[in-house]
Amino acid sequence: MNRTRRAFRVLRVLAAVLVAGTAWTAVPAGPAVAQVKALRVGVANSYTGVAIPYTIPEKEAMLLAVEEINAAGGVLGRPLELAFRDDKLRPDLGLTNLQELVYQEKVELILGPFSSGVSLAFADWAKQHKRLFIATIAATHRLTNEFWNPYVFRVNQHVFFTGRALARVAAKLPHKRYAVIGQDYEGGRVPWDAFLEVLKKEKPGVEVVSQQFPKLGETDFTPYITATLAARPEAVFVTLFGTGFQQFVLQAKPYGFFDKVQLIGPYSGRPDDHRGLGAEAPEGMLLNGYPWSADIAPFSSPPHREFVDKIRKRTGNWPVWGSITGYIAVKAAAAGVTKAGTTDNEKVIKALEKLPIDTPLGRMHFRDFDHQLTIPAWIGWSKVDPKIGEMTLTRIQEIPAEQGLQTKEEILEIRAKAKK
Amino acid sequence: MIRFLAEYFGWLTDPSLVLMQLLSGIAGAMFLFLVASGLSLIFGVSRIVNFAHGSLYMFGAYFAYTWIRVLAGSPGQFWIMLILASLTVAVMGGVLEVIFVRRIYRADPIFQLLLTFAFVLVLSDIAKIFWGAEGKAVPKPGALAGSVKIFGAPFPTYLLLVVAAGLGVGLILWIVFYRTRWGRLVRAARHSRDMLAALGSDVPRLFTEVFMVGSGLAGLAGALVAPIVTAAPGMDASIIIEAFVVVVVGGLGSFLGAALASLLVAELKAFGTLVFPAISIVLAYLVMAVVLIFRPWGLFGRREE
Numbered sequence: 001m002n003r004t005r006r007a008f009r010v011l012r013v014l015a016a017v018l019v020a021g022t023a024w025t026a027v028p029a030g031p032a033v034a035q036v037k038a039l040r041v042g043v044a045n046s047y048t049g050v051a052i053p054y055t056i057p058e059k060e061a062m063l064l065a066v067e068e069i070n071a072a073g074g075v076l077g078r079p080l081e082l083a084f085r086d087d088k089l090r091p092d093l094g095l096t097n098l099q100e101l102v103y104q105e106k107v108e109l110i111l112g113p114f115s116s117g118v119s120l121a122f123a124d125w126a127k128q129h130k131r132l133f134i135a136t137i138a139a140t141h142r143l144t145n146e147f148w149n150p151y152v153f154r155v156n157q158h159v160f161f162t163g164r165a166l167a168r169v170a171a172k173l174p175h176k177r178y179a180v181i182g183q184d185y186e187g188g189r190v191p192w193d194a195f196l197e198v199l200k201k202e203k204p205g206v207e208v209v210s211q212q213f214p215k216l217g218e219t220d221f222t223p224y225i226t227a228t229l230a231a232r233p234e235a236v237f238v239t240l241f242g243t244g245f246q247q248f249v250l251q252a253k254p255y256g257f258f259d260k261v262q263l264i265g266p267y268s269g270r271p272d273d274h275r276g277l278g279a280e281a282p283e284g285m286l287l288n289g290y291p292w293s294a295d296i297a298p299f300s301s302p303p304h305r306e307f308v309d310k311i312r313k314r315t316g317n318w319p320v321w322g323s324i325t326g327y328i329a330v331k332a333a334a335a336g337v338t339k340a341g342t343t344d345n346e347k348v349i350k351a352l353e354k355l356p357i358d359t360p361l362g363r364m365h366f367r368d369f370d371h372q373l374t375i376p377a378w379i380g381w382s383k384v385d386p387k388i389g390e391m392t393l394t395r396i397q398e399i400p401a402e403q404g405l406q407t408k409e410e411i412l413e414i415r416a417k418a419k420k
Numbered sequence: 421m422i423r424f425l426a427e428y429f430g431w432l433t434d435p436s437l438v439l440m441q442l443l444s445g446i447a448g449a450m451f452l453f454l455v456a457s458g459l460s461l462i463f464g465v466s467r468i469v470n471f472a473h474g475s476l477y478m479f480g481a482y483f484a485y486t487w488i489r490v491l492a493g494s495p496g497q498f499w500i501m502l503i504l505a506s507l508t509v510a511v512m513g514g515v516l517e518v519i520f521v522r523r524i525y526r527a528d529p530i531f532q533l534l535l536t537f538a539f540v541l542v543l544s545d546i547a548k549i550f551w552g553a554e555g556k557a558v559p560k561p562g563a564l565a566g567s568v569k570i571f572g573a574p575f576p577t578y579l580l581l582v583v584a585a586g587l588g589v590g591l592i593l594w595i596v597f598y599r600t601r602w603g604r605l606v607r608a609a610r611h612s613r614d615m616l617a618a619l620g621s622d623v624p625r626l627f628t629e630v631f632m633v634g635s636g637l638a639g640l641a642g643a644l645v646a647p648i649v650t651a652a653p654g655m656d657a658s659i660i661i662e663a664f665v666v667v668v669v670g671g672l673g674s675f676l677g678a679a680l681a682s683l684l685v686a687e688l689k690a691f692g693t694l695v696f697p698a699i700s701i702v703l704a705y706l707v708m709a710v711v712l713i714f715r716p717w718g719l720f721g722r723r724e725e
Contacts, residue, residue, distance in 0.1 A: 048653075048654055048657070049653070049654030049657065049658070050654065052553045052554075052652070052653045052654060053553060053554050053555065053652075055553075056548070056552075056553030056554075057553065057554075184701065211697065212693060212697055213697070214693075214701065215701040217654070217657070217658050218658070218701075219645075219649050219655065219658050219659075220448050220451075220649075220689070222444040222447065222448065222579070222690075223441055223444045223445065223448070223689055223690035223691075223693045224693055225444075226437070226440040226441060226444055227437075227441065227693045227694055227697075230431070230434065230437040230440070243555045243649075243650060243652040243654065246555045246557075246649075246650045246652070247648070247649040247650060250557075250647065250648045250649065250650065251576075251648050251649075253565075254565065254566060254567040254574075254576030254577065254578065254579075255567060255574055255576065256567070256574065275554055275555075276554050276555025276556065276557055276650045276652065277555075277557055277650075278557050280557060280559075317552075317554070
């Protein structure tokens with residue numbers, strides 16, 4: 001056969017596979033064992049690339065919650081069962097997964113997604129199909145603000161909350177020349193906008209000297225690091241997360257990045273982002289995070305300590321932030337159905353709006369006008385703890401949700417503006 | 421006009437920045453070259469487009485993590501690790517070739533693609549089972565942790581090693597292919613495997629060896645990159661796309677093409693971030709599209725009748 005033509009046929013097929021790219025790592029559903037019809041819950045999430053440090057531990061925590069619920073008799077007498085799907089951080093694939101979960105897997109509730117970009121697509125789908133979903137990690141505030149509808153719930157703090165909390169601390173620091181490095185998508189860009197908006201209000205004279213947004217999935221950050229340093233910023237806001245953040249740190253260190261600039265980040269205080277670095281994690285970064293080993297409430301509270309031990313026993317590792325969001329999402333879903341007495345999504349929504357949600361980090365609730373869980377944020381300065389061999393935060397400030405989230409009036413105004 | 425130039429090309433007035441971008445581009449090119457040359461070598465001889473080449477690269481990084489732990493404390497552990505990790509991946513490639521790949525050399529390309537794509541799925545799950553979901557950090561040797569000044573521009577010492585390794589491997593490959601009997605056989609196999617077999621060469625064995633060498637190169641690249649990216653799931657998918665861009669631009673089967681296209685793609689990224697940060701990520705794909713339109717056999721590929 002003509003070899004060149006054959007080679008290009010191969011390349012064409014290859015391109016087609018890359019574009020179609022379905023079922024890269026479909027995660028199988030757990031086995032059904034009960035006679036009573038199981039209550040199936042779909043987890044539409046990302047189990048690819050940068051998301052993995054969050055979502056694989058999150059999956060374990062979800063399965064832990066399911067085991068606990070089933071050991072206590074299930075939900076409305078029915079055993080809970082999870083079906084997982086991977087969207088590879090792609091909104092289009094996420095929507096396909098939702099269709100499959102609902103019409104083939106017959107799930108009655110949906111948890112996820114991880115990606116902010118995917119979550120906005122979900123909001124629209126949920127409204128059309130009258131199906132609620134509880135977003136776990138997806139952190140764009142637009143999901144619960146202008147893109148919100150009653151079928152949208154969310155566990156994680158959103159980035160306006162964490163961005164504002166960081167901006168208030170940053171405003172007291174001397175830095176005026178700012179730069180940003182983040183992945184090129186909703187979750188990489190929106191936190192920066194939120195942070196900058198608040199920072200500029202609180203501290204006049206702030207100047208943006210460099211903005212770098214490498215593509216999602218980039219692993220070589222060296223040219224972005226050198227270009228950023230060349231702009232001579234005093235502080236750099238970094239929205240890289242997961243394995244992306246780890247790679248960035250390893251590549252930035254030899255340039256003396258962490259001595260030259262103050263790093264500020266909305267994600268990176270979470271073990272999901274920094275555990276891969278172990279004791280190599282830089283100190284003195286200003287971060288939002290999950291300092292699970294901290295000796296202060298709520299981390300030192302018995303329910304949280306117990307949660308840490310359970311995760312440790314199950315996975316052989318300490319928890320990450322994804323463990324918290326996954327565990328809460330399953331427990332909240334079960335509580336909502338129990339309270340409603342049915343899986344009818346409209347009734348579950350009403351139940352969830354009124355329920356107190358007990359979590360390892362204390363009692364919280366979903367606000368009735370944006371369905372955002374009132375989970376606090378913890379801001380602090382990174383420091384390696386030799387006892388656990390990884391980074392944690394010191395000088396931690398807990399920001400209660402009421403201080404960090406926008407008020408009902410503010411949100412209604414944002415939604416009215418977006419309508420115009 | 422002047423304002424336009426100042427806005428987009430003002431960086432040209434800062435020679436140390438230009439140098440820094442140039443150097444970081446060269447280092448990036450070395451990783452691409454190691455991966456793409458193995459991919460290109462395997463394709464050149466066996467005509468298999470090995471989709472799983474990125475997976476072998478990922479395993480190189482994971483084996484780097486495992487070997488460095490096994491070797492902990494022994495002198496020169498990092499260097500021994502580099503060799504062992506490459507060899508382990510080479511053996512892995514050999515096993516894949518003997519058990520699976522050699523059965524499909526004459527099959528339709530679509531089946532070859534399906535098989536190697538299946539490897540990607542299976543290998544990525546195997547990696548998750550053995551090493552877990554979190555990134556695994558591989559420590560650099562202490563002496564290479566800092567940076568050196570090159571004409572006043574700081575450059576990570578470790579990347580200097582990477583550049584040296586890339587050049588060294590390139591040189592060794594050239595010697596092997598153009599100065600040894602084995603290299604002559606490989607070049608002959610690229611031309612016509614049937615003729616080579618008719619002349620009494622053990623062609624199946626040669627194919628296995630080539631697959632192992634290609635895999636070993638991917639393993640070496642993975643082991644070298646591990647200290648600066650952590651070994652983590654997803655490495656496979658991100659590298660394979662860039663490696664394909666490189667071999668398409670350079671020409672499938674051409675070493676020189678792989679080398680120069682690696683440099684082109686990496687420097688485009690490095691300088692693209694300065695000139696057009698917003699679109700730097702598509703530049704490499706644009707180049708690939710242009711090459712495919714005007715020179716579909718690649719810049720250095722041979723146009724075959």
